[in-house]
Amino acid sequence: MTFATTLFSSPVGSLTLVASDDGLVAVLWEDDDPARVRLSATRTQPDHGVLCQATVQLGDYFAGTRQQFDLPLDFRGTAFQQRVWAALLAIPFGEMRSYGAIAHAIGQPTASRAVGAANGRNPLSIIAPCHRVVGSNGALTGFAGGLAAKTWLIEHERRVMSYARP
Numbered sequence: 091m092t093f094a095t096t097l098f099s100s101p102v103g104s105l106t107l108v109a110s111d112d113g114l115v116a117v118l119w120e121d122d123d124p125a126r127v128r129l130s131a132t133r134t135q136p137d138h139g140v141l142c143q144a145t146v147q148l149g150d151y152f153a154g155t156r157q158q159f160d161l162p163l164d165f166r167g168t169a170f171q172q173r174v175w176a177a178l179l180a181i182p183f184g185e186m187r188s189y190g191a192i193a194h195a196i197g198q199p200t201a202s203r204a205v206g207a208a209n210g211r212n213p214l215s216i217i218a219p220c221h222r223v224v225g226s227n228g229a230l231t232g233f234a235g236g237l238a239a240k241t242w243l244i245e246h247e248r249r250v251m252s253y254a255r256p
Contacts, residue, residue, distance in 0.1 A: 091110065091130055091131075092130065092131040092132065092133055093108045093109060093110055093115055093129055093130070093131070093132045093133075094108070094109045094110075094132070094133060094134075094135035094138035094140075094141055095107065095108050095109075095132045095133065095134055095135065095141070096134065096135065096136040096138070096141045096145065098144075098145055098148055098149075100148065100152055101152055101242065101246075102235060102239040102242050102243065103119060103120045103235070103239065104120050105117050105118065105119065105120075105148070105216075106118040106122075107141050107144050107145065107148075108127075108129060108132065109138050109140040109141050109144070109164070110140075110164045112162065112164040113140055113161065113162030113163045113164035114140055114141075114144050114161050114162065114163050114164060114214060114217065115129070115164045115166060115213060115214075116129065116213040116214060117144075117213070117214050117215045117216055117217055119215070119234055119235040119236075119239070121236075122234060123234075126210070126211060126213075126234055127211070127213040140161065140162060143161055144161055144217075147159050147160065147161060148216065148217075151216070152246070154246070154249070154250040154253065157183035157184075157247075157250070158183065159217050161217065163214060163217070163218070165213065165214070165218075166213065167208070167211065167213070168208075170204065170208060171208040171211060173196045174192060174196060174205050174208035174209060174212075175208070175212055175214070175218050177192050177195045177196050178192070178209070178212065178218040178219055178220055178222070178223070179218050179219075180195070181219055181222045181223070183219075183247055183250075183251070184247040184248060184250070184251040185222060186222045186223070186224050186228075186244070187222060187223055187224075188202075188223070188224060188225065188226045188228075189202040189203075189205045189206045189209065189223060189225070189226070190202045190205075190226055192205045192209070192223060193205045202226075206231070206232075209223050210232060210234070212234075215233075215234055215235060216243065219243075220233070220234075221233060221235075221239075221240045221243040221244060222244070222247075230244075
């Protein structure tokens with residue numbers, strides 16, 4: 091299968107958006123490890139419908155006018171990874187969860203480390219908000235885009251939330 095791609099310039103760097111005919115497959119960082127999200131052949135296709143939607147919605151997110159994405163997603167991973175990634179989608183904008191809380195949410199309370207590994211392989215950074223997952227003590231931990239990007243995303247959501255409050 092050949093995936094469609096386009097570049098998206100964001101405040102946290104250039105992101106490569108990847109889509110199949112079924113939905114958004116990946117949001118890749120500039121220095122992403124190719125082993126983190128394995129893809130077969132890709133071709134640049136900025137007019138792909140899903141990529142156009144993703145570009146608009148990411149633009150809205152970074153402008154502070156979108157708090158939730160409404161895109162068809164095409165997660166590719168193990169059943170366990172997909173459960174973790176689905177749990178990421180349930181974390182509200184501007185809030186954070188620990189790896190342990192995600193493990194509890196998917197019904198595997200002793201699987202915090204496995205949750206961390208699945209979180210690290212999340213192919214849809216920002217869309218499936220793995221940046222909202224922190225250590226049990228609240229410490230920022232690994233992030234495919236780097237800790238500076240994770241910090242920026244968390245602070246961005248805090249700023250948007252503070253503007254939204256009356």
